[in-house]
Amino acid sequence: MSDEAIIGKIKEVLAARAEGITNPAPKRIFLPVSPGQLVETVDLLKKRLGLAHLATISGVDRGENFEFLYHLVNSDATVTVRILTPRSAPKIPSICSIIPGAILYERELQDMFGVVVENIPDPRPLLLPDNWPQGQFPLRKDWKWERPAEIIPGGGK
């Protein structure tokens, strides 16, 4: 299926919600939606266009907002669904009910960006250590790494 045919199909399925759709490169389609429409959009794309494979979720710190990109793949193209959520209260819905394989990516986002993923089946930390201080999110742009003072087990200086 060509890119034009896929865009046509997405416009038909999503109607007015597919307004900002762009096609900057061959086989790459970007579709911005609001966080409230995310679950429904992913569900429709999976059922009607066979976009069942979630390659990953990329998070980007855009200053005022966080941007999350859901890269959905089928054998014809990659459709990236883009959502923005405010930095002051970052909140996105979980898509695990539609694509169960999204769980590790969503847990990684919680660890790295401090975003709250609503209805996530398993909210435990995934990557950061158990003794990681609260409120520290490494992939935010304002987070800077400082080497902690070295503690030698058993005392000494």
Place this chain on the structure above:
Amino acid sequence: MEVFKIPIGPQHPALHEPISLRMTLEGEIIKDADLRLGYNHRGVEKLAESKTYIQNLYLTERICGICSFSHSTCYTQGVEKLMELQVPKRGLYVRTLVCELERVHSHLLWLGVAGQEAGFESFFMYTWRDREVVMDILEIISGNRVHYAMNTMGGVRRDIDEQQKKKILDSLDLLRKRTEYYLNIGASEPTFVARITGVGKLPRQQAIDLCAVGPTLRASGVAMDVRKDDPYAVYDEVPFDVCTADSCDVLGRVVVRVKELLQSYKIIEFLLKNLPEGPVKVKAPRKVKEGEVFSRYEAPRGENVHYIKSNGTDKPERLKVRAPTLANYPATIAMLKNGFIADIPLIFAAIDPCICCAERLVQLDDSRNGSSRLVRFSELRRLAIDRHKKTGKIKKDSAWPF
């Protein structure tokens, strides 16, 4: 029966890299499995934001020690798109050649590991011996066995000549013969087949739902291969087939990989015989204008994905890496459930896990004097230059100091 929990890892003799698997057992049956990652997390994505595009090329190459070329190619072709570079045909052919050679060495390595985990030690020794043939080829082309440093923005850094071409084609005959022998073993050695049949079941629909990738997915009967679906480099010109199996178990994963080896030999032969003339690279700019790119690559272990966002400077705004192993973890949990505890290493090895890849990072320890300290790259460079100056020019007939 009493249910009890056992931790496997982060450090465990059956695992070659640190990961924590927590098993809930009822007798010998695994009732539930849980994962905890992060024991090898190096913060590559954060580090990449503070390095230039050309520095990141070497950083991404060091995400993994087995599929190093897959990360550097995925990154390079993404940045090339952002820079709007037209890479010369010959450069793309050489790049694809190294891609396929890397797949061959990775699959042969994995076959050995599968043989070893299944208790078939001679299979392990055979495949690893043959793998040396590919390692030698890679060394002839790039000068290195692991980090080839072949890629650069705008093409590849080294060309290949007629003599190298001949040597590779000669070695291919041997490799093809050996691989056909392995395919025979896989199909006819009853003890090996009995050990891996029906182990680690992953039904087709479940593999799709859990977003599995690569040979794990293809062994469940889904013909997804980035080289066919979304051709990069010169894969749209090269004839090859996507290999699948329907048995959905470890046997299927062995068969898929052996068949892929045969396809790779075909691709390598085609590339060498149709190698176009011309330059291998073009000059790349230092700064990249604002934009974003989503780059996909079929690594030996499956779909490798890089998302790169540029902001007009010489450093990326964001580099997101998703290695194939991370995508295969949810499927691994499903495979382990209701299996036997003795099958854990076999099932886990069957996805060809690369924990390094999945966790992305970089730290250097200097432990020569017993204390470990972090060495800055600039310091490391200074040490190397000092040492070089002190030793002077190396004589041709100098002997080992030991």
